[in-house]
Amino acid sequence: MTVLPETRRYAVLGTGALGGFYGAKLQQAGFTVHFLLHSDYDHVRQQGLWVESCWGDFHLPQVNAYAAVEDMPPCEGVIVALKATQNHLLPQLLPPVLAEKGVVILLQNGLGAEPEIANCVGPERIIGGLCFISSNKVGPGHIRHLDYGSVLLAEYGPGYAPQGITPRLQQVQADFQRAGIPTSLSPDLMLARWQKLVWNIPFNGLSVIFNADTQQMIRDSEARTLAETLMHEVIQGAAACGRHLPETLIPEMLASTEKMAPYRTSMKIDYERKRPLELEAIFANPLRYAQQGGIQMPRVEMLYWQLQVLDRLNRGLPVGSPT
């Protein structure tokens, strides 16, 4: 694993709630950033990006906007902030924009995307990232950042073997920190991913079942019991992958959720907007990894089945077809 060149250009694939925000922060701090856009391309090319943020609003009147990855220059840091449901596009999107000595920085929840990306760019060129942020895209090129904002980065290695803290990881951390993004590092990407799943599996999943925000769930005795029970299963699933999370994580997470302002999870927002839910990354892959380690998560599996049904009904897909 080599260090990154001194001059680091960033690309953002997926200029939405996450990519739009972090990319704009990097550009605001003086980095060169190239944004791939889809439906917002014309708007952003003409008007730039608007960021309403609890850290301070700002406007970038001019950004490097692209409608096709072939038009983008090769970049040393390629931030992937697409929905995980769009990862099937990455074999086409990544090769043109990833510089020879560049690295992919995957800002997504869940598990199992990195091995797919490794198949098209190689396993030594991927950093996994987890965002602890409440933000939404509220209009074309218009991001609203409500709360939090930190990022956790870790190196990916084949089979999610822990890679420790590399100089390259510290370079990206330094850039993010310079852009005002609180950024911590983990020596073990899979541990970090499982830890975030302990929260995401119950709260993302149940928020769709109950059509409820975090406060409605955490304050209801049975919803809380259900979240707690699911959290126990996820910790068992992590253990099946050799990642031992302390059970004390559960009361800590419940307590911090209780203190959070009412929060609509990303999965609930996707559901409301009738977008496909990130079920592969957040449910199917963790279930498969746990099962390979000899552990069933029966309630997580039941929630996964339920969400598949709701996702299909929500989007008017034919019954029983794969999501």
Place this chain on the structure above:
Amino acid sequence: MTVLPETRRYAVLGTGALGGFYGAKLQQAGFTVHFLLHSDYDHVRQQGLWVESCWGDFHLPQVNAYAAVEDMPPCEGVIVALKATQNHLLPQLLPPVLAEKGVVILLQNGLGAEPEIANCVGPERIIGGLCFISSNKVGPGHIRHLDYGSVLLAEYGPGYAPQGITPRLQQVQADFQRAGIPTSLSPDLMLARWQKLVWNIPFNGLSVIFNADTQQMIRDSEARTLAETLMHEVIQGAAACGRHLPETLIPEMLASTEKMAPYRTSMKIDYERKRPLELEAIFANPLRYAQQGGIQMPRVEMLYWQLQVLDRLNRGLPVGSPT
């Protein structure tokens, strides 16, 4: 257990989709029937009962309608067709209307109501009944019977000990048959109740989670898998109570559900009307009986927790308070 007197008057407590239909059928056949009404009292007293039925429509211009149980004569057959969520009213409702040699005929799904009723009328005066019918109350005194219509009756005994086929049971069967109601008998009430729960637990519960009818569920691969998995658990729960249902019941029930016209379950209808769900009878009590026999039903329990949350949110109840 004594036989019933030759002249049998019937009372109907709960003149809705079930009680209104079966009571009207009995009156149509010449039996004396006394109907307890609540919100429909004035309407039914003046205009009688209208039954739109796939077996033939009919109108009873005059019925014995009552607003209070104290005004009703003692009856030999007291048909309880209230929602199970109203069973707390039975200690007040039953004693005035139950003749000395009379019997309570409880037409409800689920488990665990008879022991409660036994506490106020004695254990030897209860017949449990299960209705296989698709009917709705569509207006005041107006019942719409869409499909099916048979009834299964069985004697209750202390602790749900099987009572066999009694002469009294055959008397009620004869009356129901004379009224055109296909009526079968079971020697073991608890077995019959568990058998119906094998269908009711998955399909009533999931119909609320998915906001879907039976066809939408049975045709979706994951919804069907989920129903099947829940059915296995319910069969385990029944076994914990010494009731051994064959696993072949599951493919049979799935196949017959597939052949049914799209059907909104009673729990879904209750949910749509923002009425309390019958969660005690259909979920909490079966879970408790199974647990007493040493069997957990983890997915049934999860579904029960979910339904409690949805029921509270649906009715705008304070979070976490008991249903």
